[in-house]
Amino acid sequence: MRSFCGFLGQAVGRSRQGLAAKLLLPALSLSLGVGLLLFLFFSEKFARQAEEDLRNRLDSFLSTQAAELEGPVWEFDQAAIDRLFRSYALMPDLQRVRLTDSQGATLALAGADPSPSDRTFAASRRLTRQAGSETYNLGRLEVVFNDSRIRQGLAASRKAELPAALGLAVLFAGVLVVTVHWHLGVPLRRLRESLERNAAAGLRSPLPWQSRDELGQVVDAYNAMLAEVNQYTGSLELANAELQAENLQRRLAETRLTLFKTMVEATDTAMVITDRELRVQETNAACLRLTGFAAEELAGRPVWETFLFPHDRDRMAAVQRCLEANAAWAGEWRGLTSQGARLPLRVTINALHFSGDAAAHHVLVFTDISEQKATQKLLKSLAYSDSLTGLPNRALFMDRLEREICIETRRGRGFALLFVDLDNFKWINDSMSHAVGDRVLAALAGRMRQCLRAEDTLARMGGDEFTVILRETGDAVVVERVVAALLARMAEPLEVDGATLEIGASIGAALYPNDGAASETLMKNADTAMYAAKAAGGSRLRFFEPAIAQKAQARLNLRNKLKRAIARREFVLHFQPIVAMATGAHVHYEALVRWNRPKALVQPAQFIEFAENEGLINHIGRQVFDMAFAQLRDWAGEGVPATMAVNVSRSQFLEEDFVEDLLARATRHGVAPSRMVLEITESLLITDSAAAKVVLARLIASGFRIAVDDFGVGYSSLSVLVEYPVQIVKLDKSLIRPLECDPRARAMVSGFIALFQSLGLEVVAEGVETAVQHEFLAAAGCNLGQGWLYGKPMPATPALAAASAMESRLVVSRLRDKDRPVAQ
C-alpha cells in the first residue's frame, strides 16, 4: 500500500511532464466522478424502490386487513376487531390505523399521529358486504405508514456501501495506475534509458522487446536505425582502428630502435659497423672504452690501421676471403689500444644484408678476452698443482716421473724416489684443527722445498704424503745425506697458533732402476719402504729392500685372514676367573678372545693390535659382545650368578653408535646390562676425555659397570678415577709381579688399594701367580684377584668346573697360613 502511494505520489509529482500522469489524472478523476454519480444514482434508486415497496406493502396490508376486518365489523364483533388492532402494533412501518363505521365514528384505532419529520403514506378502503341483494357499507379502514424504518435502512446501507464504493474506486485507480506504469511508464523508461545509453559512443546495442504493440513498432524502428548507425560507425571505427594499430606499430618500432640503440651503447661488448672494406662507420661506447680511441679518430679508417693489429698479412687476407665466401668470420685477434697496448680480442665479423641486397656493411663484435686467457692459464696450473702447498700434484708428479724414467732410461744415470709421510699428522689434525694441519703442511712443504734443488720435483700426493724425485741421484749415500738434511730441517720446532710442534717424518726411498723399472713399481716400493720406516718408529729413512716387501706381504696376508675369520666367526671366548680374595669364590670371569684357527688357537696379542691398526677391531668386538651375552644367557639358564668382564678397545668405544649397538645386543640376548663389566684402558680416558666422558655416562646410566684396566702402566692418573664414575680398578700385573721382592712395590700397591677403597672402588689385582702375592694382597685388603694362581683362561665349561677345585685350593692355602705369619 505504501509503495502504491509512493508510486501515485511519484506519478503526481511528475505530473508536469509525465505521460503516465497526464493519462492518469483525467482517468482517475473521471473514474472517481463516475463512481460517485453511480453511487448517488443507485442510492436514489434504492430509496425509490424502498418507497415503492412501502406503498405496495401499504396496499397489501390495507387489502388483507380490510378483508380480515370485514367479518368482525359485519358481526359487530368488537373483541375480534380489538384483537386484530392489537396485532397491528407489531406491524413495522405502521404509523396509524383507524377503523370507522359508515357514519364516520371510530370503531378502533392503533398507532399514533405521525411526527412532522416523518414522511407518511396513507391509504384507505371502504369495507363492504353483500347480503341478500344489497351491498352494505360497513365502514372505512385508514392506514398510514411512515418511512422512518426504510430511511434508517437506507442510511445504514449507505454507510456500508459508501466505503465499499470508495474502496472499489481506489482499487480501480490502483489497477489503472499499475497498468499504465507497467505498460507505458516502464517501457518508455526502458526506451529512454536505451536512447541515453546509445547516445554515447561505442557499440549501440539494440533494445530487446517482446510486445508487438505501438511501442513495440517504435522500438523496432529504433532498432533498425541503430543497426544502420552501427554499420556506419563500424566501418569508420575499423579504419580508425587500423590507423591506430599502424601508429602503435610505428611507435613500437621506434621504441625498439631506441632500446636497441641503448642496448648497443650499454653493452660491454664492443661493436663496430664498417663498410665492405672494413672502414669504420659506427662505433659503440664499449668499443671506444676498450680501444681508447675517440669516435672521430676511428671514423672512416680501416680497422687494420686502428684497433686490430695488422701483424699477419696472410691471416688478414684469409679473413677477407672468409668474409667474401661466408659473409662471416670469427676468431681471436690481437687488439691495439690508442696507447699502443695490446690485448687479446675475440672478434666476430658478420656481413649485414638489408632486404636481399649484397652486403654493404659489416658488423664487428669483439670483446677483451685477456681475463679468459689468464683464467685458462690458472686452470692449467691448478690442474697440475696442489692448491694448499703450490707443489705439483699427483698427476704432474706422475708425468714428471714417467718423463724422468724416459730420460734416465736413455742416459743411464738413475734417480731416487722418496716417499715422505709425516708422523702423527693425524693426531695434529684431530686434536688441534684442520686449519692448523693445513698450515703445518704448507710450512713443511716450504721447508722441504728449501732443502731440494730446483731440478728436483717435490709433489704432494694427498693428505700428509709427499713424494720427491731426486734427479741424477742413484747413489744411496747421497740420498741418505740429502734425506738427513731434510729430516733435520723438518724436525725443527714449528710455531703454529702459539703451539710449538715438532714433527717428524718417515721416509721410504726407492732407486731407479734397481728398485723398479716402472713408475708404479717404484711408487709401491718407496711406499713399502716408508711403511717400514714408520713401523720402525718414524723420523727415519728406509731404503727399499725385498725383505720389507715380504713383511708387507705378510701383513697383507694376515689382514685377509682376519677378514675371513671375521666373516666365518672364527673367534671364541675363553674365560679367566676373577675371585673374591676373602672367600675364593668365582665372582667374575674376564672374557678373553681367541682366534680359533684351523691349526692353532691364536692369542689376542698376535692379532688384536694388528686388527686395531687395520680398523678391523670393531667387527671382532661386536662378535665378542655377542658371544659374551650368549654365554651370560646360558649361565643364567644354568643358575650361575657370575658376571662377565669384556675388554673394549679405544676405537670401539669411540664408535658413534657404540652404546645403542651394545644395548640392542643385550636386549636381543635378554641379558641385564648390570651383569657385564666393560674394561677400558686408562689411556682412553685421558686422550679422548670429552667424548669418553659422555659415552661412560650413558653406559653407566644403562646399567653397565665400568672397570679401568691395566692401571699402573700408563699415566696412573688418580684424577681420572676421581673424575669418571668408574666402579672397578684393575691393577696391572706389572705392579703385582715385583711384590715378592720389592718393598717399594708393596708399599705402592697397598697404598693404591687403601686409596681406591676409600674412593669406594672395587680393586682387582691382575696377574696374581703366587701364594705370596695372594697373601700380601689379601692382607692389604684387595677385594678381587685374577691370575694363573686362580685359574687360566679356558672355555666356559671347564672354567665353571675348575671353580670348585679352585676353592679347595684356597682352603689349603689358608690352612698353611695358620702355620706361618703373613709375609710383609
Added chain:
Amino acid sequence: MRTVLLACCCLMLFGALTSFLCPAQAQTRDRLGFGLVATSAPGAVRDRWQPLLDDMAQALGLTVQPTIYDDYAGVIWAMGNGDIQVACVGNKVAIEAVDRAGGEVAFKAVEADGRAGYNSLLLARADSGLRTVEDMFARAGELTYGDGDINSTSGHVIPGHYLFAPRGLEPRTVFRRVVQNNHEENFLGVAAGRLDVATGNSLNLATSTARHPQAAAAVKVIWTSPLIPSDPLVWRADLEPARKAALRAFLLDYGRPGPDKAPERLNREQAVLRGMARAGFQACDNSHLLPVRRMELVRQRSRILADAALPQAERLRRLAAIDKTLQALPEAVD
C-alpha cells in the same frame, strides 16, 4: 330528433338518480321488507313463515317481501339500511338492531307450549359418553365444538354467559377446534359425528327433530339453559305509525279468535302458527331485551377480565364503560 334524444337521456338519468337516491320511500310505500334468519335451511324457514307473511300482505294490503339472511348480522345491517322494516330475530340480534339499526322491539313470540321463552341447549352424540358439562370441559382439549353465530342468543350468548364466562374460558381457547354453524347444521353435525358438542335451542331442536327424526335419535342434550325470553319481533322505529298500527293489529289478532273472525280462518291461522312452533304474538317493547342485555354485558365484562393481552388502562376504561351501562339499565319488567 336530437332534442328528443337528449331529453330521453336526461329522463333516464333523472330516473336512475331518483331511484338511487330514495329507494326506501319508493319501496316502503307499498312493500314491507321482512327479515328472517336462516336458523335452519333457508327454504325451510321460508316455508314456515310464508303463510303468515302472505296473510300479513293480504291484511295490510301491500307486498311483504321476506328476506332470509344467512347470519344474524345481515338482519341488523338490512334493517339499518332500510332494506327491511320488520324482522323476527333472537334477543341478541334485537339488541344490536335496537342499538345500531334504529330498530324497536314491538312484539314477542308466544311459544307453542305457552311458555314465555325457550332454552339454550348443548347437544352431544348419544354414544359419545358425554353426559354433563363437566364431562365436556374435562375432555375439551380433544373435542370439536360447534358454536353458533356470535349474534345468536341461544347459540352463542347464553352458553357463553352460563358456561364459559363464569369459568373464565373462551371456546376458542378451550376446545381442540371451534366451528360456527346455524342451529340445524350444528344438530346435524353432532348427529353425523363431525362435531362432538354443539349449541342449539329448544325451538330448533323441536323443528330439526321433526325434520330429521333419525338424526335426532343420535343426539342427546347434555345441558339446558335457564329460560330465555322469547324471540322478539323488531320493526324500524321510524316505520309509519299507520303501518305500525296495521301491523300491530294484524299480528296481535293472528291466531286469536275474534268476534268477526271466521272459524276456518282461525284454524288456518293457528295451523300456520303451529308450523312455526308458535302460539302467537304479544306486544312488548325494548325492555324485553333487558335480561339478555344484562347477560351480554356481564359476559363482555368477564371476557375483558379474562383478556390477558389487553393493556390495563384500556381494560379499566372498558370495564368502567360496561359497569356504567349496566348501572344505567333499568330493572327488567318481568
